[in-house]
Amino acid sequence: MRSIFSYAIAVTGAVALLHAAAALAQEGGASSKPRSVEQIVQEARSKNPALRIRVDPVTGLPVKVRGLRPSVDPEVTLGASRDASGQPSDDDIIKTTEAFFRTGELSAAFATASDRSKVVALRVRRDPDFKGQSIVHVEQRIDGIPVFGSSGRVHVSPSLAVTQFTTTFSLVDVGSTTPSITKERAIFAARERLRELLASDKDRKSLDRLRAGFETAAAEAELVIYDPALVRGRKAAARAKQTTRLSWLTRIDQFRIFVDAETGEVLYFHSDQRWMMPRQVYDLNRGFLFPGVKLVDDVSGERHEPLPDDASNAYLNAGRVGEFYSRNFGRTGILELGEEELLSAYVQYGESTNAYWCTGQTFDCPGSGAMVYGVSTPAALDVVGHEMTHGVISAEADLTYADESGAVNESLADILGTLIEFQENPGEANWVLGEKIPGYARTSAIRNMANPNMIDVDGKSLFDRNKPYAHDNRGQPDHYDDYVTREDPICETTRDYFTGCVHFNSGIFNKFAFLISEGGRHRGRVVKGIGRNKLGRIAYRALVAHLTPSSGLQDSAEAFDDACRELVAVDGSGMDSSDCDRVREAQSAVGLAFAGT
Ligand SMILES: [Zn+2]
Incomplete structure (x- = not known):
């Protein structure tokens, strides 16, 4: 009894210290928070030397913890139920996870600027590689309001112990959670800002339908911490x-438009439509009205022969993508919704030359979980693989489609889309994307993972972030030092302005993946490749077990290393620790290693 009491005192003291440190940091003083977390970590480490913790230098909060000694929470395990195979219930896994952040040995290290913030478990998924283990998705909330993009992936053992986790948390440095302006005023401010954005001539073709229907477009708003x-x-x-x-x-x-709930100022906006790069446009005078005419329906057995090429290709290539995920990773669907999951594909959409995955109903989408194809795009397996992978990503890490996490989202779609092409259509596979789209070729593709900068016939680079986007300036960065932001001319002049340049910065991560698989020399560093199969295993495990909605480029590269090291322990993975050293070499070659690692 006595020892529990004194432990509680120690923890409370640490929390008070952290709050003082956070207040100091807010006033611009030197933050002593990392040191305080260090004290907590030291204490935990003295009891468990295997413990590995990485702390975010900006927030002072732990972002990665490995090697926790499996200890079960008696409050949870007492009365926990198990199914016939000995698997604990989702309810008990959720209780374990939430209790860990509330009262576990490291809970004090997660003290934020507000003691009203809580960590809530949202979803439990089974680990695809380690039987009986679960991966729990969590987020932070304050007074019940979600902290947008706050997230974690927590690994829970079959015995209901937290063994490791990755978190991207906020200090939640906000005061009142009561808004000063109403939802209606916020929507008004957002609509005004969007009106301004649409008044510019950016992205003429793709946004014209929204421009035309703007006044009646539905709007909704919810409170979040930005x-x-x-x-x-x-x-x-x-x-x-x-x-x-x-x-x-x-x-x-x-x-998505974030409006300050106190001042009404627009804080940030981004387009959440996950697409490929715009390409050459043909006016084929096709319709816009969903759902159109049904040509194939596997449930009813309906099939109108002969199928037009686009419909037939959409059907066949979607099947190949599903087969890839099932054969390699045991996945049962794109979203894994169970037996009722249906993949609907809409082909020959209007004048569009894009293909995209829909996450909700918009002017250009019939609803969530659907593929929409512009004319001729379904023939390109890498494009279909890319777009459907956006669906897999949305069901797993759900990386926010903006700035860094959006670049990772795009890159994972490129990586897995390319691996799908290599496995399902080996004769025609390559590391360039979209070469089958009208107007592009293998020598002049949309993106090139081997050389994201791309080069013209004279060997001149097609990437300069300080010049406007043009046919001879349409490459991507291949190193973190060249990261592009919305203000840089190459991005500012394109539709990618709306997403924070996700289709540019994906080049950095694409090059990272290419080096892991194929190896090569980059920026003076030599990397030995480990092959496509291992790259695929690593990418998929990182996606389901480590990445979160706000994982940045560096976090994600590190998640590849983590996934690799775990896979070494999986029977039949064929991987050893030297493979993971190659991953680290590639990480350094593209500038994604954390300082001091
Ligand atoms: Zn995409």
């Missing part, structure tokens, strides 16, 4: 110099 570091990633957040605010997250069509 922390720029979580939404925008390290580099863009540092440039924006914003603080954490209570905000109305307003959704109008494909746009």
Whole structure:
């Protein structure tokens, strides 16, 4: 009894210290918070030397913890139920996870600026590689309001012990959670801002339908905490110099707009439509009205032969993508919704030359979980693989489609889309994307993972972030030092302005993946490749077990290393620790290693 009491005193003391440190940091004083967390960590480590913890230098909060000694929470395990195979129930796994952040040995290290913030478990998924283990998705809330982009992936053992986790948390440095302006005023402010954005001539073709229907476009808003570091990633957040605010997250069509709930100022916006790069446009005078005419339906057995090429290709290529995920990773569907999961594909959409995955109903989407194809795009297996992978990503890490996390989202779609092409269509596979789209070729593709900068026939680079986007300036960065933001001319002049340049910065991560698989020399560093199969295993495990909605480029590269090291322990993975050293070499070659690692 006595020992429990004194432990409680020690923890309370640490929390008070942390709050004082956070207040200091807010006033611009030197933050002593990392040291305080260090004390907590030291204490935990003295009891468990295997413990590995990485602390975010900006927030002072732990972002990665490995090697926790499996200890079960008696309050949870007492009365926990198990099914016939000995698997604990989802309810008990959730209780374990929430109790860990509330009262576990490291809970004091997660003390934020507000003691009203809580960690809530949202979802339990089974680990695809380790039987009986679960991966729990968590987020922070304050007074019940979600902290946008705050998230974690917590690994819980079959015995109901937390063994490791990755978190991207906010200090939740906000005062009142009562908004000063109404939801209606926030929607008004968001609509005004969107009107301004649409008045510019950016992205003429793709946004014209929203322009035409703008006045009647439905809008909804919910309160969230906006922390720029979580939404925008390290580099863009540092440039924006914003603080954490209570905000109305307003959704109008494909746009998300964060409105300050106190001042009504628009804090940030981004387009959440996950697409490939715009390409050459043909006016084929096709319709816009969903759902159109049904040509194939596997449930009813309906099939109108002969199928037009686009419909036939959409059907066949979607099947190959599903087969890839099932054969390699045991996945049972794109979203894994169970038996009722149906993949609907809409082909020959209007004048569009894009293909995209829909996460909700907008002017250009019939609803969530659907593929929409512009003319001829279904023939390109890498494109179909890319777009359907956006669906898998949305069901797992759900990386926010903006700035850094959006670049990772795009890159994972490129990586897995390319691996799908290699496995399902080996004769025609390559590391360039979209070469089968009208207007592009293998020598002049949309993106090139081997050389994201791309080169013209004379060997001149097609990437200069300080010049406007053009046919001879359409490459991507291939190193973190060249990271592109919305203000850089190459991005500012494109539709990618709306997403925080996700289709540019994916090049950095694409090059990372290419080096892991194929090896090569980059920026003076030599990497030995480990092959495509291992790259696929690593990418998929990182996606389901480690990445969170706000993982940045560096976090994600590190997640590849973590996933690799875990896979070494999986029977039949064929991986050993030297493979993971190659992953680290590639991480350094593209500038994604954390300083001091
Ligand atoms: Zn995409």
